[in-house]
Amino acid sequence: MSFHLQPVPIATGSDDTESRLVFADGFLVAVLVRLSEDHGAEAGQWFLEAGFGRVDDPREHKFADLDEAQAWIQRRLDGH
Amino acid sequence: MALAPNHSTDMLIRKLDSIARLSDDERQAIERLPITVRPLVSGQDIVHEHDRSLQCCLLLDGWACRYQLLSEGKRQIFSFHIPGDIPDLQSLHLQVMDHSLCTLTPATVAFIPHAALRDLTAALPGIAATLWRDTLVDAAVFREWMTGMGRRSACEAIAHLFCELYVKLEAVGLAENHRYRLPVTQAELGDALGLSNVHVNRVLKELRDNKLITLHGGGLDILDWAKLSKLCGFDPTYLHLERQAA
Numbered sequence: 664m665s666f667h668l669q670p671v672p673i674a675t676g677s678d679d680t681e682s683r684l685v686f687a688d689g690f691l692v693a694v695l696v697r698l699s700e701d702h703g704a705e706a707g708q709w710f711l712e713a714g715f716g717r718v719d720d721p722r723e724h725k726f727a728d729l730d731e732a733q734a735w736i737q738r739r740l741d742g743h
Numbered sequence: 744m745a746l747a748p749n750h751s752t753d754m755l756i757r758k759l760d761s762i763a764r765l766s767d768d769e770r771q772a773i774e775r776l777p778i779t780v781r782p783l784v785s786g787q788d789i790v791h792e793h794d795r796s797l798q799c800c801l802l803l804d805g806w807a808c809r810y811q812l813l814s815e816g817k818r819q820i821f822s823f824h825i826p827g828d829i830p831d832l833q834s835l836h837l838q839v840m841d842h843s844l845c846t847l848t849p850a851t852v853a854f855i856p857h858a859a860l861r862d863l864t865a866a867l868p869g870i871a872a873t874l875w876r877d878t879l880v881d882a883a884v885f886r887e888w889m890t891g892m893g894r895r896s897a898c899e900a901i902a903h904l905f906c907e908l909y910v911k912l913e914a915v916g917l918a919e920n921h922r923y924r925l926p927v928t929q930a931e932l933g934d935a936l937g938l939s940n941v942h943v944n945r946v947l948k949e950l951r952d953n954k955l956i957t958l959h960g961g962g963l964d965i966l967d968w969a970k971l972s973k974l975c976g977f978d979p980t981y982l983h984l985e986r987q988a989a
Binding site for chain 2: 675676679698702723725
């Protein structure tokens with residue numbers, strides 16, 4: 664499976680404006696948002712703003728970096 | 744002979760009287776209830792899911808919440824409770840708890856034995872009707888929360904909860920001038936409304952930036968009640984209070 668992360672500004676209505684569209688084999692599967700300084704100790708983490716299909720999850724997911732986020736998305740797509 | 748004033752029964756009388764006017768006989772019967780008062784620490788379970796309880800608890804001081812634990816340590820909070828509430832009243836007639844109840848702050852709780860409550864309601868149908876009405880209002884609040892979680896945006900849901908808590912606290916004399924103590928963490932707000940901590944954080948900032956609220960030292964000030972209540976479509980009818988916020 665090939666991943667492509669496309670940087671794009673996002674209008675969350677907050678200072679969280681940096682995001683990545685995550686494509687797997689050309690399909691959009693998730694939107695990750697980098698948490699701004701507004702989030703205190705969690706600033707800099709990547710938040711799963713939206714997931715599609717198997718990546719959709721009502722629980723809150725935050726990742727230390729994009730590699731960790733991508734590995735988690737990969738596991739979800741693999742059905743784990 | 745008049746009985747000595749008792750803070751715990753006073754609280755129950757005030758609560759029930761806010762639902763329906765109590766007669767002198769009813770007041771005196773409540774004052775005779777055999778109540779055990781206990782101080783509890785913050786975060787202490789009062790009753791657990793699957794417990795078979797022999798008593799109901801009346802919250803005298805502090806806050807509590809009803810909740811259920813899900814897999815992976817997730818929690819759904821069903822309701823917040825303030826002094827005067829009897830959050831586990833259902834245990835009087837439903838033998839097994841289907842959720843848990845815990846304190847959110849240090850609290851003082853009065854335990855009333857089921858047997859005494861059953862005798863009271865059997866002898867005085869007016870009190871039974873008042874307690875029944877309280878559980879119906881409880882159900883109305885749950886319906887409103889369902890609407891909030893299913894159909895309101897994160898911002899509307901939080902605004903609505905802030906309005907609801909103000910009106911409830913104001914009704915029992917624990918808030919005025921659109922200001923109250925809110926001993927609820929962001930994580931607890933999220934657990935109550937099905938929102939991520941990230942969304943709660945963003946919404947609180949948005950409400951502050953728009954000068955609708957301020958939060959400081961565990962207190963909430965609603966700076967613009969008209970605007971905040973309009974934003975979330977707050978209509979206090981479902982609280983069925985005799986006295987309502989202006």
